[in-house]
Amino acid sequence: MVTIQKYVRAKTLEEAYTLNQNKRNRIVAGMLWMKTGSGSMNTAIDLCDLGLDKIEETEEQFSIGAMVTLRQIELHEGLNAYSSGAIRNAVHDIIGVQFRNSATVGGSIWGRFGFSDVLTVFLALDTYVELYKGGILPLEQFAKLPYDNDLLVRVIVKKAPAAVVYSAMRIQRTDFPVLTCTVSQVDGQYRASIGARPGRAMLVRDDEHLLADGITQQSAEAFAASVAERVPTLGNIRGSAAYRTHLIKVLTQRNVLALGGL
Amino acid sequence: MEIKIKLNGKMVVDNIEADLLLIDFVRSHGCRSVKRGCESSNCGLCTVLMDGKPVLSCSVLAARADGHTVQTLEGLQEEASNFVGFIADQGADQCGFCNPGFVMNTISLLRENPDPTDDEIRAYLSGNLCRCTGYEGQLRGIRNYLNSRKD
Numbered sequence: 001m002v003t004i005q006k007y008v009r010a011k012t013l014e015e016a017y018t019l020n021q022n023k024r025n026r027i028v029a030g031m032l033w034m035k036t037g038s039g040s041m042n043t044a045i046d047l048c049d050l051g052l053d054k055i056e057e058t059e060e061q062f063s064i065g066a067m068v069t070l071r072q073i074e075l076h077e078g079l080n081a082y083s084s085g086a087i088r089n090a091v092h093d094i095i096g097v098q099f100r101n102s103a104t105v106g107g108s109i110w111g112r113f114g115f116s117d118v119l120t121v122f123l124a125l126d127t128y129v130e131l132y133k134g135g136i137l138p139l140e141q142f143a144k145l146p147y148d149n150d151l152l153v154r155v156i157v158k159k160a161p162a163a164v165v166y167s168a169m170r171i172q173r174t175d176f177p178v179l180t181c182t183v184s185q186v187d188g189q190y191r192a193s194i195g196a197r198p199g200r201a202m203l204v205r206d207d208e209h210l211l212a213d214g215i216t217q218q219s220a221e222a223f224a225a226s227v228a229e230r231v232p233t234l235g236n237i238r239g240s241a242a243y244r245t246h247l248i249k250v251l252t253q254r255n256v257l258a259l260g261g262l
Numbered sequence: 263m264e265i266k267i268k269l270n271g272k273m274v275v276d277n278i279e280a281d282l283l284l285i286d287f288v289r290s291h292g293c294r295s296v297k298r299g300c301e302s303s304n305c306g307l308c309t310v311l312m313d314g315k316p317v318l319s320c321s322v323l324a325a326r327a328d329g330h331t332v333q334t335l336e337g338l339q340e341e342a343s344n345f346v347g348f349i350a351d352q353g354a355d356q357c358g359f360c361n362p363g364f365v366m367n368t369i370s371l372l373r374e375n376p377d378p379t380d381d382e383i384r385a386y387l388s389g390n391l392c393r394c395t396g397y398e399g400q401l402r403g404i405r406n407y408l409n410s411r412k413d
Contacts, residue, residue, distance in 0.1 A: 001301075004281035007263060007325040032303045032321050044280060046326060071315075096389010098309050098316040098367065174304075174388050 029107030066106025086164035090121035120195035124182035183255035215260025224253035265328035270337025287324035295335040295362040306390035309363040345407040354399030
């Protein structure tokens, strides 16, 4: 368990940002992952009083505060109607309800954890992150960046016309995933995001237009093979690199077929 | 630092260390039903309700709970008594260590969804691990309780 000398509920984002410039201080979100670690910090900076625990929906977008919990996005009707339930599917096997009532979207996205179902599903949508100093940038770009001392304020999902299917392979329900996969069609463009590879989730597009003439068994197979070829995998305790590459083909193909109603 | 938590209906004021966990806070205030299990946010033994929502008290800072309402099984005996007898009738518990967390999360389930299907029960309680049983006894107990309400 990490030890903490001082706890501060930030009154403003500026206060949180200033405190976070000290390397001995850290932002605490749900604290679920951080708690499993060790070491010490001077000041735990809590964003819980900054009103970032709300999901705001307009005609153009969803704005998800960094302190919104995974349970909130699981139950949010608008988000799940827009994503055809993909967001609910992505989080509903993460440990249990109690865990999801504490774990936050901001913590999951900021952490860019390799095992993150959350990063995988949002990556396949038209998603942006709002950083306190860094401004708004595409999640695809953010997912590749190294960690710094900025603050993640919100996750923004643009309501581009989209169809989305999510699936994951777990050895056992509620365990970490062996592989996560989202396939989407956003603004007419097919994409697949693959996580738990076991590195950070990454997005690949149908640049070869394999699905351009429609979804069939053959085109789904071709796209899945292309994704598997382009996404690097590694082995760990949950599965070998070869197994993960095989899973990419299987899950991507299944998701594409589901997207096509086949 | 000083915190104020409404614990099982009573306002509790205490001076705590910044890294005190909620489980240690509630246990130090007499709520011994809250059990320490995996300590890695997986098992559900330490479930308490914070502002009515189930959370893992082993993974929440007591400081985060400052100004909030916390309930443990000690404060929800009457609500729990509605269905725990049905679980006991099934012999669902062996060692019983998981039981308080299980009961707390069942209370939350039934508040949120008063008439859940078996799959909904399994899904909601998937964060409560029991290493003695196969969960079927608990499921039968909850199902019998739900059926009894319809009779």
